[in-house]
Amino acid sequence: MEFHNKALPGKVSRIGFGLLITGLILMVAAFALDYRRAMFDYLTMFMWLLSLGLGSLGLIALEYISGATWSTPFRRVSEFLASLLPVMFLLVIPVVVGMKELFVWTDPQVVKSDAVLQGKEPYLNTTFFIARAAICLLIWVVFYFFLVRNSQKQDSESIPQYTKSNIRLSAIFTPIFMVTLTIIAIDFMMSLFPHWYSTIYGVYYFSGTLVAAYSALTLISVLLKEGNYLSSRINNDHFYSMGMLMFAFNIFWAYIAFSQLLLQWYADIPEETFWYIIIWEHSWKVVSIALFLVHFAIPFLVLMPRSVKTNLKKLKFMAIWMLVAHYLDLYWLIMPAYDHHSAVFGWQEIGFPLFAVGVVVVIFKMKARKTNIIPVGDPKLESGFNFHL
Amino acid sequence: MIGKIKNKLKEVNNRNLEQKRSDELYAIGALFDTPDEIMDAAGKTTEAGYEEFDVNTPYPVHGMDQAMKLKNTMVGKTTFIFGFLGTTAALLMIGWMSGIDYQNIIGGKPFFAIPPAIPITFELTVLLGGLATAGLMLTLFNRLPWINNPLHDTNYIKQTASDKFGLVIYAKDKNFNIATVEGFLQSIGGKSIEKINFFEVREDRVRTPIFDFKFIALLAVVTVVTAVTAYGILRYVLFLPPFDFMWKQEKVLPQEKSTFFADGFSMRPPVEGTVSRGYIPYEYQGLPDSVVTLLANPLPINAEVLAKGKQRFNTYCSPCHGYYGEGDSRLRGQFPNPPSLHTDKVRQWADGNIYHVITNGQNVMSSYAKQISRDDRWAIVHYIRALQRALNAKDEDLN
Numbered sequence: 001m002e003f004h005n006k007a008l009p010g011k012v013s014r015i016g017f018g019l020l021i022t023g024l025i026l027m028v029a030a031f032a033l034d035y036r037r038a039m040f041d042y043l044t045m046f047m048w049l050l051s052l053g054l055g056s057l058g059l060i061a062l063e064y065i066s067g068a069t070w071s072t073p074f075r076r077v078s079e080f081l082a083s084l085l086p087v088m089f090l091l092v093i094p095v096v097v098g099m100k101e102l103f104v105w106t107d108p109q110v111v112k113s114d115a116v117l118q119g120k121e122p123y124l125n126t127t128f129f130i131a132r133a134a135i136c137l138l139i140w141v142v143f144y145f146f147l148v149r150n151s152q153k154q155d156s157e158s159i160p161q162y163t164k165s166n167i168r169l170s171a172i173f174t175p176i177f178m179v180t181l182t183i184i185a186i187d188f189m190m191s192l193f194p195h196w197y198s199t200i201y202g203v204y205y206f207s208g209t210l211v212a213a214y215s216a217l218t219l220i221s222v223l224l225k226e227g228n229y230l231s232s233r234i235n236n237d238h239f240y241s242m243g244m245l246m247f248a249f250n251i252f253w254a255y256i257a258f259s260q261l262l263l264q265w266y267a268d269i270p271e272e273t274f275w276y277i278i279i280w281e282h283s284w285k286v287v288s289i290a291l292f293l294v295h296f297a298i299p300f301l302v303l304m305p306r307s308v309k310t311n312l313k314k315l316k317f318m319a320i321w322m323l324v325a326h327y328l329d330l331y332w333l334i335m336p337a338y339d340h341h342s343a344v345f346g347w348q349e350i351g352f353p354l355f356a357v358g359v360v361v362v363i364f365k366m367k368a369r370k371t372n373i374i375p376v377g378d379p380k381l382e383s384g385f386n387f388h389l
Numbered sequence: 390m391i392g393k394i395k396n397k398l399k400e401v402n403n404r405n406l407e408q409k410r411s412d413e414l415y416a417i418g419a420l421f422d423t424p425d426e427i428m429d430a431a432g433k434t435t436e437a438g439y440e441e442f443d444v445n446t447p448y449p450v451h452g453m454d455q456a457m458k459l460k461n462t463m464v465g466k467t468t469f470i471f472g473f474l475g476t477t478a479a480l481l482m483i484g485w486m487s488g489i490d491y492q493n494i495i496g497g498k499p500f501f502a503i504p505p506a507i508p509i510t511f512e513l514t515v516l517l518g519g520l521a522t523a524g525l526m527l528t529l530f531n532r533l534p535w536i537n538n539p540l541h542d543t544n545y546i547k548q549t550a551s552d553k554f555g556l557v558i559y560a561k562d563k564n565f566n567i568a569t570v571e572g573f574l575q576s577i578g579g580k581s582i583e584k585i586n587f588f589e590v591r592e593d594r595v596r597t598p599i600f601d602f603k604f605i606a607l608l609a610v611v612t613v614v615t616a617v618t619a620y621g622i623l624r625y626v627l628f629l630p631p632f633d634f635m636w637k638q639e640k641v642l643p644q645e646k647s648t649f650f651a652d653g654f655s656m657r658p659p660v661e662g663t664v665s666r667g668y669i670p671y672e673y674q675g676l677p678d679s680v681v682t683l684l685a686n687p688l689p690i691n692a693e694v695l696a697k698g699k700q701r702f703n704t705y706c707s708p709c710h711g712y713y714g715e716g717d718s719r720l721r722g723q724f725p726n727p728p729s730l731h732t733d734k735v736r737q738w739a740d741g742n743i744y745h746v747i748t749n750g751q752n753v754m755s756s757y758a759k760q761i762s763r764d765d766r767w768a769i770v771h772y773i774r775a776l777q778r779a780l781n782a783k784d785e786d787l788n
Contacts, residue, residue: 258507265504268496304469306461388451 008229012365020358026351037348039098040338044330045352046091047188048212051205051326052360053084055213057144058177060151061170064163070241072384073234075375077220078213079151080367085144087363088137095188096130102337103129105194116195124191132187136180143173154377163379181206189330192337196275200260207253212326214249218242219319220364222312229373233385236310240389243309246322250303253329254296278336283343291332295325327353408542410586417570418545418557419579424450427554430577431456434556437573441562445540445549464530468522475517479510497720537588545583557585669763671748673741684741688767698772701765705757714776725753730773731780743770 030038056078063071063078071078100106104117105124111117117124147169150162182202190201198204221242224230264272279288299322308314335343375381421427427444434442435458444453487493488501498505527533540546540557549555556579558570567584574582626632641647641655649655664670673681688694703712711717714730729735735743747766750756761769778786 258504262504262507265502266496268498306465 008365008368009227012361016358016361016365018358019354020362023351023353023355023358026347027355030348030351033348035098036101037338037344039094039101040335041349041352042094042098043102043188044327044334045356046088046095047205047330047334048327048353049084049091049356049359050088050184051209051212051330052081052216053088054082054140054177054181055209056081056216057085057140057147058174058210059213059217060147061143061173061177064147064167064170065174067167069380069383070238070387072378072380073231073238073374074217074221074242075151075378076371076373077217077224079148080364080371081213081216081220081360082144082148083363083367084360085137085140087359089141091359092133092137096133099126099129103191103194105191120194124194129187132183136184139176139180143169143176147173151375151378152371155372155375156377158377158379160379162377178202178206181209189333192334193275195271198260198264198272200256204253204256204260207249207256208326208329210249211246211253211322214242214246215319215322215326216360218246219316219323222316222319224373225312231374231385235388237387237389239312239315240306240309241387243303243315243318246319247299247303247309250296250299250322254300257296275336278340279332282341284332284336284341287328287332287343291325291328294321295329299325408537409589410539411589411591413587414560414567415539415585415587416557416559417567417574417582417584418540418543418555419574419582420545420548420553420555421579422553424554426578427556428452428456430556430579433577434558434573438564439558439562441559441565443557443559445546445555445557447549447552447554450554462530464522464526467525468518471521472514472518475514476510478517479513480506482513483509494723497723537590539585539587543583543585544581545585548581671758673745681741681745682739684739684744686740686744686767686770688764688771690771694768694771695775697765698768698770698775701761702769702772705761706769709754713780714773715780727754731777736777736781740767740770740774743773 027038027042030041059071059078060075060082062068063075095102103124104110105120106126111121122128147166150166150169154162182205185202185205189205190197218239221230222239225234225239261276264276278284299318302308302314303318308318331349338344378384419430421430424446427446427450431444431453435456442457444450444457446453483506484501492500494500545555545557556574558565558574571582628636646653647655650657673684706714708720709716709718709724709727710730711719716727716729718724718726744766746754747761747769748756748758757766
């Protein structure tokens with residue numbers, strides 16, 4: 001059998017724990033120095049990890065309901081990434097504890113003197129916020145648990161029945177996924193500016209989430225392929241498809257971001273435009289232009305030729321690039337709430353992404369120790385290996 | 390007569406369409422039975438060093454481009470170049486039209502701005518890229534229409550069009566030698582090996598048929614005939630009987646004179662002195678300010694009137710005068726800023742003066758009589774008074 005479960009080298013754990021601990025130390029120092037700023041950085045990191053975990057669960061569901069076979073050999077990578085979701089229960093605690101620093105609507109004094117916030121109070125209040133976050137997280141973890149349990153049981157039992165029940169689960173999950181993701185995007189990010197609203201916000205975060213999930217899937221798959229942990233039957237067409245989807249969802253992100261801008265630019269209503277004025281003045285303007293270049297213009301041109309999508313080295317570079325771009329996207333969404341006038345960046349901001357990458361690496365390694373990297377019992381696997389464009 | 394035509398048609402139908410072939414060899418073809426065989430054969434042909442060869446299959450075979458070691462075509466690059474041309478053309482077009490040639494203020498936006506230009510830019514990029522790809526792929530890369538390909542009318546192409554897989558090695562290949570090629574095709578498992586000669590008329594030596602004079606002339610004739618016919622029908626034929634029954638009605642068309650009424654108008658003007666319901670004429674039209682001063686505000690001062698005045702003021706007046714009447718316009722210099730409403734002059738004005746200015750306009754301010762009803766104008770006057778008092782509040786106002 002060529003699907004021997006080769007253990008990942010110990011180096012991976014060492015790198016993971018190294019990043020985790022370095023990040024943790026820097027994070028603690030950042031919290032000690034400036035609690036409020038660190039809270040916003042923490043929220044950025046939290047949303048980035050959520051993008052990876054939730055987006056990967058979305059990809060698994062997408063594979064099942066669309067009946068895709070090409071991605072079956074890599075489904076475990078998404079499953080391992082989706083195992084970030086249970087960890088999110090731990091990671092969300094600091095956000096809830098530091099709510100008062102993040103969200104102005106938690107302050108009764110502010111709400112009292114603000115007619116708009118009074119109107120939104122039935123939705124934007126601490127109790128309901130925590131309840132929503134808990135329910136959404138619980139839903140994701142429950143679906144994660146059942147989807148992954150079925151998939152892993154298949155390794156030893158090889159029964160198609162598990163695939164069937166996963167298709168059913170995915171069909172139920174997908175609409176719930178869209179609604180819960182929108183709720184969390186609105187609660188955790190849009191309510192940082194409680195007077196501002198955009199009806200496309202949920203889709204905007206969703207598009208970024210899928211970019212991040214595909215980039216992470218591509219990056220890890222390329223790394224595993226280089227280390228020979230995946231089957232030799234995985235060919236360039238698989239990687240080409242990943243690059244293609246990364247490219248496609250990147251354009252989708254730009255499309256959604258532009259749709260929001262165009263409508264609010266045309267309507268020119270003060271309650272919508274004030275947010276654009278914040279991010280288009282002072283040093284935030286630089287970040288906005290950088291985001292356009294880093295998240296859309298450069299990857300659009302670089303990922304366009306076929307040769308880049310079939311060259312693993314270039315693909316790996318672009319996957320890392322897109323993950324950084326998604327972090328920048330979240331920074332641009334969240335940090336203007338900390339400082340309306342200037343984009344802050346210092347050593348405090350460095351520890352958080354390090355910690356986040358550390359968490360992903362450690363969890364991936366832990367999961368890979370117990371489970372096959374390839375879903376050997378899946379009936380779609382053979383067809384997945386034979387995939388050709 | 391009819392019999393003659395029938396005979397002529399029969400003659401044309403039974404004409405021998407088979408074209409004569411020359412002695413010059415075009416290619417040698419061989420047939421294979423399965424897609425696996427043809428993949429294997431294509432790989433071996435590449436390995437043997439043949440470069441000028443081709444494969445004909447009844448349906449697309451996956452991986453054939455790799456087996457034949459085909460390089461990426463220029464089609465993708467063509468799409469990119471023409472797409473980029475579309476982007477540039479769209480931006481230049483919109484920039485010239487709305488920024489230079491026909492400047493129009495729409496919602497206080499700049500004449501030329503990027504956001505509204507993006508959808509059109511996107512459309513033109515896709516349109517030009519798509520059309521150029523389809524058009525150039527057919528004409529430039531596939532060199533169509535090429536109706537005289539030597540492979541036509543051969544047993545080889547007939548078989549590959551139904552259920553066989555064919556491979557041809559062209560005579561222009563630098564390693565070509567009839568005996569070795571035949572032997573090679575046999576050695577890789579090819580069946581019914583067939584020599585294919587050129588037709589006597591060689592299209593590959595004449596220029597691309599799309600630039601042929603006859604073809605272009607035909608296109609021109611078709612275009613002119615279509616356009617002239619359409620124009621003639623729409624301009625003349627539709628106005629002839631019996632097609633005119635729809636538009637020939639007993640009514641007066643725009644720009645036409647009525648023959649029924651002596652004054653030539655089709656509609657009757659209202660009786661002199663008619664007023665629309667609820668309309669109260671402004672009796673001080675064009676009179677000097679000193680007369681207007683006598684006009685008193687008919688509305689009482691209460692919360693309802695002030696709220697209405699505030700709403701109307703914020704809608705109609707505040708864009709130029711500012712929310713507090715201080716002359717701080719929101720129009721970013723696209724229209725001159727008015728003076729403040731808190732100057733001594735305006736504060737000493739009677740209510741009637743302010744009403745008069747709203748009704749008739751003053752300097753660059755135009756009349757608002759059409760936009761704001763009479764009562765609303767008086768409500769605004771009350772509200773301006775309230776603003777004036779608020780910005781120059783005395784101590785006793787606080788009680």
